[in-house]
Amino acid sequence: MADTENLNAFDYVVQNIDEAIKNGWIKIYYQPVIRSITKELCGAESLARWIDPKIGFLPPDKFIGALENTQQIHKLDCYMVECVCRDIHDLMAKNKPVVPVSVNFSRLDFEMLDMVYFVEQLVAKYDIPRDMLHIEITESMIVSDENLMSQVIRDFRSTGYEVWMDDFGSGYSSLTLLKDFDFDLIKMDMRFLSTFTDKSKQILRSAITMAKDLGIRTLAEGVEKQEHFDFLQSIGCARIQGYFYGKPEPLDEFLRHMEEKNIRFEERKWKNFLDIASFAVRDTDSPLEIVIDNGVSFKTLFMNEPFRKNCTMSMKDSYEEIDRRLYNMASPLAKKFREFANILEKSGNREIFYFTANGKYMKFIGRVLTHLDGRYLIKGMVMDVTNLSSDQKEAARIETRIRELNLLYEVVHLINPDTDSITPLVGSFRYVEEDNNHLYDSLRYGLSTFTLDYVAPDQRNQFKEFFDFNTLRNRIEENKVGYIEEAFKIKQTDGTYEWREIVVMMLTGMGAGEYLFCIKTLPDGLTPGHNVSNDVNSILGLQKIYHNIWENLVWNSSIKFFLKDKNRRFKEVSQAFLDFYGIRSRDDIIGKTDEEMQWHVDDDYNNTEKAIINKGLRVKDAAGQCIVNGVVHNIMCNKMPLYDEGKIIGLVGYFIDSEDELARVNKTKGPSKVDEITNLMNARGCLDAMIGYAIQFNDFGKNYGIIMLCNMNQKRIINTYGKETADKVLFEIGKKIIEVTKQGCAVARPKNAVFAIMTQIEDRKELHNLADFISANVGSIQKANGNSVTLKIKRVFRLRTDPGTTDENIYQSVLEELGDTDV
Structure with a gap:
């Protein structure tokens, strides 16, 4: 075996890269990435190793630079992407657990070829989900050609891939890049941990907090010690990579070592759920916990030191011990927390509870962040308010009285026009659409949405005038009773409009510019208006x-x-x-x-x-x-x-x-022709529509066609995420079809993930173009219930006047051409 010290490695690499790829001398190694709050494997980074039969192991610094200098690096990176895709496919085919893998790229890759197209071809070839591949680029790549890399980042992200910035903090432009470019995750440079000083700790704290404020997830490289892990977990760094959990290894050894260390693989269906949990973990002096409630028991994912102190828990206590002591049914607090959790999960809003424990007066603030398969993710804070100052106690008493207004009102909200804030106080805000997650982001947005969705159209201008914040304070003061009220017709859950009294009252001693916004019912038979x-x-x-x-x-x-x-x-x-x-x-x-x-x-x-x-x-x-x-x-x-x-x-x-x-x-309702999942037509409705098109063709000579498409990956989505998310995918497919067809086509889901589009159309080319347009629009779906999905759309079409086509066989012929749709 040749001496690598005396060998001209540069020339050897340049001359032998093609042979090394052909003969498999380039090996793919994987290094584990661990989610800090679960200690489960949530990903891996792929790394290249050149093991040559002539010269043995060739370090990356001996071949990466040589390939870049001779513009051959794309050969290596293309080979690596294909190997990773093949490994993922093989694991999935064997029903073995699999996690996303990040792949490193060079700027030259994007100059030499259309890398987004190349990756898309491999994903289709090996039939793997896009979210199984993450794209890593470095700060230096962006700085060297910002225009090129800006387009690359946009193209990858718009296609459905996560883009990660590697070695964050290693250069001079990190903060500028966060301002100008969109990343899904930043990897903290390992040099932050190589000198584990108070200064480096504070920089990491600030960087991770800043990233979360910008909506960017975080990962720390170079984690080698328990103290590294404990610190990073405490400040909310979501993912951990380093020798503490494992060095880069070939796939078989990587999998074996994960099993030996009893490290579980994070299931794909829980990724979004746990991303939300990780994102909620913050470096804060306020008492904070993140727990999962399955309806029977609680499981702590995170609890910081202030929360532990308020619950008389030590930093040495494991989460298992905390759950056993705090949440087991023998605990006097368990029943209280179960009641709190039930209210939180029902309301979906931020709630505040007061209770006593060990002779102390405690305040618990909680909110459900998300839920999946009967499990609720709860963010909570608990504070000891026993020794509040007199002013604080007075505020607490007022807060308690406010909650008692729930007996009088359907809705009680604290609003502040000056800060544009709205806070639900009693959790009974019934006038909220289920899919509106931003109602409480802004008072003005919330009122605008409420006006449009619930106030009778003929009273909307009157309602806007009632909530004119420029005159609100003066009107209340002129009324001499501390509040103003007016009756409005408000839409109820059954679609009818009922009279409700809207009350706005000014609060004193609770901060400048704060009001209570209340809604109450009117007594039966009493409606506003004069007697005519x-x-x-x-x-x-x-x-x-x-x-x-x-x-x-x-x-x-x-x-x-x-x-x-x-x-x-x-x-x-x-x-x-x-x-x-x-x-x-x-x-x-x-x-x-x-x-x-x-x-x-x-x-x-x-x-x-x-x-x-x-x-x-x-x-x-x-x-x-x-x-x-x-x-x-x-x-x-x-x-x-x-x-x-x-x-x-x-x-x-x-x-x-x-x-x-x-x-x-x-007084009877026949079989429905509407699909309950997509709100499109079902098989019966599709048959009725086909008959109608056939009548129009035979009686009036109006030609028609049918397009049929199927998501061939639907079964994989069911197996991965469950029925709820899979049904959401079907709904989104129907929605995308309607976006294209408007009101000009009849659309049905006759079975499984099969969709039929029927339309009056004369030209086959026009039908072909419509089929392509619909398929492309449906194929752009990347998310369902917050989860990443990769659709594989197959489509066929037929025109009624095509040779051999009849009214009787047109539907069956396209269905047969579509092939096996039990997917």
Whole structure:
């Protein structure tokens, strides 16, 4: 074996890189990455090792520089990516545990070829999820060519890959790069730990806190000692890499050593859950704990020293010992914490509880961060308030009294217009959409959302005036009673509007500019408004009556009512109309035509409406069809001219859903044609739609086509994340299809992860383009329930006038061409 000291390594590497790759002399080593709060394996870094049959082991510093200087480094990096993809595929094929792997790149890689495309080809070839590969780039790479690397980072992240900055803090531009570039994770340079001084500790504290403030996850390299790990865990560094848990090793040895050390592999389905938990761990003097509640028992993931002190726990106590002493059912506190947890999990809001323990008066503040498979992640703080100052005690008593308002009000919130803050005090804020996670980020955003979602449209301007913060304080002071109140119609969970009293009261002694925002019900039979019985025969009284009738027709009835002007622009629509079409606000439709709403409108429809406006035609119980978010509805429509002093000024009309009306009359509901998961049509609805398209083809010569696509990775998503996330993927696929097709196509999920899109279309090329556009839009899905997903979309299509195609075989033929869809 040759002497590597005397060998010209540069020339040898340059001349033999192709042979080394071909013969497998380049080996892939893996170094473990551990999640600090669970001590589970959550990833690995791939590293190249050249083991030559002639010269033996060749250190990386002997071949990396040589390959970069001769612009051959891309050969090594492409080889490494393929080896990593193959290893991941092989482990998954054998149903063995697998974790994400980070791969290092050189700037020259991106100059020599389209690396994003290359990686995408390998991911498709080996059929692995994108989130199994993380892209590592260094600070020096970015500084050397910011324009190139900026585009590379955007391309990788937009395609669904995480981009990590390696060796953070090793250069002079780290902070500038965080300002100008988006990273998913930063790796702290190992030199921070090589000199483990108070100064390096403080720098690490600040860097990790700053990263979390920017929404960036953290990893520390070079962890070699228990004290390194303990410190990094205490300050919230999420991931740990270094010889303390393992050196880089070939895959088989890597896996064997993980098993020998009893290090469990983090399941992919829990990655997002645990990322949220890791992100919540902060370096703070406030008492902080992060626990998991499965409904029966609690498991502590993190508890800092101040929290331990308040619970009389030592820093030497393990989390298992803490859970045994604090949360076991024999503990006097266990019942209290179980009650607290149940309230937290039900409300989803920040809650405050007071209790006594060991003769002390304690305050617990908690919030659910996320939940998965019946497990809730809770962030909590507990404080000893026994020895509060008199001012603090007074504030605590006021706080307690505020919570007693829950007996009087549906909603009690503390608001501060000066700081734009809104805080739920009693956790009973019922007027919140489930998917709105930002309601409490801003008072003004919260009020705007509440106004749009829940206040009756005819009172929205009045509601905005009521909450005019420029005049609020003066109005309360002028009222002499410390508060103002007004009644508004508020939308309830069943879609109806009920009167509620909105109260805003000023708080004194609680800080400048703070108010309570409260909502309470009105007694049955009591509604605001004046009595019109005395002036019922007057013009004003009649106007009031007609106004009330109009208001109830428009906002409280089930009539899908609309009014248009002479240019066929919508002037008014009922709430039922908005709900039917899934339109969020009147502002989204008023002043627009059907065409501007991108609704599929044919010539007969236009001509009929023009005849109503120009000739006074009346339409009664006209049968028709419309497509709403992919679902075909059979409707009965009535339209008539709208007159003003004998002149036609527009048209007025309404329609009913025929199936809903039949169900109402017969008091029975037939089999649904809507898929419960996607809100698209199911197999029955798809069959009905196909019959309708066939009738249009045979009776009126209107050609049609069908596109069928399937996510071939659906079974893997089910096995990895469970049914809830898999169903969310199906929902997102349907949503993406509707984004492309608008109201012009009928869309169904007839089975599994198969979607059918039916549309009237004449040209095969146009159908082909639509199929490609839909597939690309669906394939762009990268997240579901916060989890990374990689879809594999297969699509086929058929035009009715294609040779050999009939109404009877068009559906079955595309389904057969799609192949095995039990995936």
